[in-house]
Amino acid sequence: MSALSFFKDALYADAYALKKGFLQSRDPRINVAAILLLIIAVLFVRDTAVLVWLYTFCLLLAACSKINLLFFIKRTWFFIPLFSLFIAVPAVFNFVTPGHPVFMFTLLHHPVTITREGLSGATLFVMRVATSVSLVILLSLTTKHTELLKVLRILKIPQLFVMTLGMCYRYIYLFVEIIEHTHLAIKSRAGTNIKHKKGREIATWSITNLWIRSYHLNNQVYSAMLSRGYRGEPQVLHEFKTTLRDWAWITAAAAISTLSFAVY
Template structure:
């Protein structure tokens, strides 16, 4: 009887702990995001090679390099790309441990799980390299499957690393401003800049209210109550944000807003920026030539 009671108690504690994880997880996600933002800005403020480049050239070069990586079909070339990216990170004074953790942990690890079934002959038929006994059935791993999975994973790592390098070596508000070179509609440009600032404000609101729930309520008894709390919070957050628009508009008018957004252009290019652009174009041309040669 006692053991049943004990078991029931344990189960209850576990379900309570599970029901509460959403609060802790959301708080942790917010803190992680803010930390990532702060460390990104700190790295972007360092006097590294990429930090000194004109962000417009950096963004275009990054896009060209991404296109080159996506077009690449040879694993050795993808590995060479990765070495270049790591070298660029080092000369840009990005902490290598931090960079590797940021680029290798989440998306590539998730991709590994996605790509794993594709190495078997059921998904990628081809030359069998190894045969495995899976219960009563025999399944084979193919050479084509293995190679394809390796290429896809390396390509994803290269793409993530390039994006993270751009993000770490450019100040966030400057990077968003750079998007103007693509002649985005003015509504878009203004919304991007303003939304970026509001994200932090709304995150602070959520952080404060969730901390208050955690410290005052203590525990949330069930997942159902948890969902109700989230729903109420989202609704409340929307109402608060909606009511804020008038104050924001008044603040904009007091700073000279007349209906058309105006932004300052303070970008200056140097010869090194052209070197970066030419370097990425040469790489892309090299990849295109290599693909044609292999075809």
């Protein structure tokens, strides 16, 4: 269960959304639109330098939103971009991307060359992935999840999906707690030196147990929904307000995206 602590950190990183930073003070609808514009720009850009600028802009936004930059960089690079870096490594060699040699060495008695084209392609690929992932995580860190769901509803995403998304998010908290307790109980009884066959049995037994327990929650959850006034359409209490600063922010995001498109 090595991923558990990472998942827990990510799930409980909600505290950043409560800070009074730049993005937290903006209208969530504007934030979603602006970040989406920037992500689309990142998707179209073909120049690594422009991607580096967009990534720097993302870091600047994170700093202005009172997010610890070390935490942000660790959080964004830990998983997908690092994995992409690993994937991109073979592409720098001449047997995948032929081109002008930059560096040559011998590997198992075979000459291997790193090419300029390979390096440039791999850098473009990793920077694109890192910038996109950073922008998505920036949005999720600075926007309360309830507000994000409300924005999805405003974007005309069907109610069935939005409601399921909201409930799913709450269930994940509960499930993570159940798994953590089960894992701790197993560890305290059986220790950590478990053979892979037994480990497989324990993992699948935990999954089955989780399904049985969660299925039996279904009736209780529905009764709780009814008692709180659920009639098929979720009600949201607060309305969003757009200020002049929100318009300035979306204009800036649109301008940056347009400039990136111009380079494309």
